[in-house]
Amino acid sequence: MSNVKKVSNQIMVVSEQSCGRPCTYCLHALKWLPVLFSLSLSSWSYYAYVWQFCRLIIQNEFNKYIYLTVFHVLLIMMETCYLRTIFTRPKMVPEEFLIPENTLEAYRNNPDNREVQAALTSLGSRLPIKTVTFLGGLRICDHCKLIKPDRAHHCKVCNRCVLRMDHHCPWINNCISFTNYKYFVLYLTYAFTYCLFIMSTTFPYFMVAWGEKFQDQTCRYHVLFLFLLSSIFGFGYFTLLLYHCCLVLHNRTTFESFHPPVFRDGGIDKHGFYLGACANFKQVFGVSCWRWLLPIPTSLGDGLDYPVRSQDASKESGSR
Ligand SMILES: [Zn+2]
Ligand SMILES: [Zn+2]
Incomplete structure (x- = not known):
């Protein structure tokens, strides 16, 4: 559990530090x-x-x-x-798709835990979701901490989940x-x-x-x-x-x-x-x-x- 916290903290620290770097601005300008x-x-x-x-x-x-x-x-x-x-x-993506912090933490530690699965299923049953993963589970985005709506996907360039994502276009x-x-x-x-x-x-x-x-x-x-x-x-x-x-x-x-x-x-x-x-x-x-x-x-x-x-x-x- 501590490892996960450590890893997630590291990710947060890295992203916070990189926000202010001149190279980040250069990268944004290059896009x-x-x-x-x-x-x-x-x-x-x-x-x-x-x-x-x-x-x-x-x-x-x-x-x-x-x-x-x-x-x-x-x-x-x-x-x-x-x-x-x-x-x-x-x-x-609306707030109702967000996974509560404690449920997400438990999911990261043990995705197969019955209580976690029950909590996620209960959350998913209140949402308009028809699509699932290949294994039949809910499509979860660990980065955005949410249950993905149908046809939504995580864009690595935009760093967020995008509704009815077609593709990321560098020309626009x-x-x-x-x-x-x-x-x-x-x-x-x-x-x-x-x-x-x-x-x-x-x-x-x-x-x-x-x-x-x-x-x-x-x-x-x-x-x-x-x-x-x-x-x-x-x-x-x-x-x-x-x-x-x-x-x-x-x-x-x-x-x-x-x-x-x-x-x-x-x-x-x-x-x-x-x-x-x-x-x-x-x-x-x-x-x-x-x-x-x-x-x-x-x-x-x-x-x-x-x-x-x-x-x-x-x-x-x-x-x-
Ligand atoms: Zn994108
Ligand atoms: Zn996402």
């Missing part, structure tokens, strides 16, 4: 580098497209007006979704979770459309620039890079978007596609949260279609309690 890179790239694309391409190359005034209007709408939507994905922090320096998953999928959608638009409008001029028929060399390089980078990033966004569309329509997270949930009643079932493609889509995007494409919160539920498909359907797919 923002991918975000800074992404914002710099979109700033350059703005300058290259608006100033170099539309102002200096496009001669037709009507085309210029259309290009600039569509470009600005896509850029605003893409950046709004990006910033909302970054700054929407995961929702905290945040966890993709219940609170920002819709914004993330929308960001992929707008970013792909943005790249596709730049690609299609610069393509004729890219061919000219490739043939070195441009008098202005600066302008030529901007057009070349606009087309090449939008093609490369467009392909990357398209692949990611396709994957997440599949996840949305199957009501599955990235984490669950590699580690299927174990249900208290039905056992391991990777389709456990499947409600039908349309209902799955509404779980993330909500019910009113005019709000689907807007970066506003419309996901259904509270992030703690999720509807599952009927037991009959589970058995049918299990017997297949």
